[in-house]
Amino acid sequence: MNSDTVSSGKLSVIHTKGTLDWAYPTFILASTAAAMDKEVELFFTFYGLKAVLKSTDTLKVSPLGNPGMVLHSPVGPNWFKELDLNSVLPGLVWTLPGMSLLATWGFKQTLLQQGQVPVGELRDLCIELGVKMTVCQMTMDMMGYKEEDFIEGVEFAGAATYFANTPKSQSLYV
Amino acid sequence: MELDYAGLVCPMPILKLKKYLAQNKGQIVDIDLVLSDKGSLRDIPAFCEQAGLNCTLLKSEPEIRFNIKSC
Numbered sequence: 001m002n003s004d005t006v007s008s009g010k011l012s013v014i015h016t017k018g019t020l021d022w023a024y025p026t027f028i029l030a031s032t033a034a035a036m037d038k039e040v041e042l043f044f045t046f047y048g049l050k051a052v053l054k055s056t057d058t059l060k061v062s063p064l065g066n067p068g069m070v071l072h073s074p075v076g077p078n079w080f081k082e083l084d085l086n087s088v089l090p091g092l093v094w095t096l097p098g099m100s101l102l103a104t105w106g107f108k109q110t111l112l113q114q115g116q117v118p119v120g121e122l123r124d125l126c127i128e129l130g131v132k133m134t135v136c137q138m139t140m141d142m143m144g145y146k147e148e149d150f151i152e153g154v155e156f157a158g159a160a161t162y163f164a165n166t167p168k169s170q171s172l173y174v
Numbered sequence: 175m176e177l178d179y180a181g182l183v184c185p186m187p188i189l190k191l192k193k194y195l196a197q198n199k200g201q202i203v204d205i206d207l208v209l210s211d212k213g214s215l216r217d218i219p220a221f222c223e224q225a226g227l228n229c230t231l232l233k234s235e236p237e238i239r240f241n242i243k244s245c
Binding site for chain 2: 028031035036037114116117122129
């Protein structure tokens, strides 16, 4: 980061992850930067497209192949809630049918209990704060999505547009 | 004037404070902000510095309380 990028007050994030957990850092950073008067541009590519679909229901999270994830039960006695289920249960457990739905439910409940808002609400706040969002056209075509599958206000373009719009931005890759 | 954001976590206190400031643009700011999110101890002063507001920590236990004023 040099002084030029700081004084220009621009942030861009390339968002590539299609899971619920990773949608949070991008929308948290984007909304906060916008609240601090930065111009913010989000570029969604590959699995990251799921973060801007109209329905946030396809955003899930699973401990499977995700050893960094900490998963607490939102219900039960305190000693049970304190356990990190991703450490204490064998990895095979998460391959059972319904486990990603259960883990996603638990993750959402834990976030809400902590005072976090649902991801769709955070995304709406980003739009309200003027965060610009662009969906990668090539990925959209490749994955078989249509423009109407995405929330209002997103634009559709490719990598050249991203680079043309963000030369002076502090850039992050999520 | 008191704004109670206890129970909210990052980034909501900042976003709600920003919304309040935007809705009261041009007016003299003098608010007490009540928070429970510990990250706010650093984030609220950082936000205020950038927004050109005076920020004073009144207390941090049991709840966090800031006074925020126009410079």
